[in-house]
Amino acid sequence: xxxxxxxxKSKFMLQQFTWPQFLLAAFVLSLVWxxxxxxIFYRKELKQFLSxxxxxxxxxEPLPHRWDDDTEPIEDANEETLMGEPQLPQGMTxxxxxxxxxxxxxxxxxxxxGLVPDVLEEIKxxxxxISKEDGNKKDxxxxxxxxxxxxxxxxxxxxxxxxxxxxxxxxxxHLSAQELEDLxx
Numbered sequence: 748x749x750x751x752x753x754x755x756k757s758k759f760m761l762q763q764f765t766w767p768q769f770l771l772a773a774f775v776l777s778l779v780w781x782x783x784x785x786x787i788f789y790r791k792e793l794k795q796f797l798s799x800x801x802x803x804x805x806x807x808e809p810l811p812h813r814w815d816d817d818t819e820p821i822e823d824a825n826e827e828t829l830m831g832e833p834q835l836p837q838g839m840t841x842x843x844x845x846x847x848x849x850x851x852x853x854x855x856x857x858x859x860x861g862l863v864p865d866v867l868e869e870i871k872x873x874x875x876x877i878s879k880e881d882g883n884k885k886d887x888x889x890x891x892x893x894x895x896x897x898x899x900x901x902x903x904x905x906x907x908x909x910x911x912x913x914x915x916x917x918x919x920x921h922l923s924a925q926e927l928e929d930l931x932x
């Protein structure tokens with residue numbers, strides 16, 4: 748019974764206030780709050796406002812430029828500094844952008860961007876196919892025949908030994924010297 752009367756009292760208390768009374772009380776309390784905040788945190792600005800207006804903090808005058816007569820000159824980079832000029836490590840020099848490059852000789856360039864790298868890429872793909880398909884020596888010979896047909900001049904290339912070395916290193920089976928020679932004929 749005591750609980751029922753407490754619940755009824757709370758319902759009765761809330762029914763005593765109307766919406767206009769609640770809104771008026773909220774407005775008055777908010778107004779008091781904001782007046783207190785302004786008085787505590789913005790006292791200087793409020794005094795300036797009440798004394799005749801807000802002073803401008805920023806001038807509308809443009810900043811001076813380096814080319815103006817009344818600006819201070821920039822220190823010359825060639826002037827001596829307290830610690831002196833920076834030194835490069837021993838053996839290093841400054842060069843212009845056009846003073847260096849990564850060019851190689853014509854022979855090396857042909858080697859990098861020529862027939863041999865293309866053939867090696869084809870051979871890599873052959874080994875990749877053999878490893879994925881569990882191919883054997885017979886499959887290898889048939890795939891290499893396609894490569895040798897595609898590049899018929901590779902047998903006379905002076906770098907054929909490098910290609911044969913690569914094949915020997917990568918092959919999952921043994922290849923004799925005669926079989927390697929017969930690959931490119």
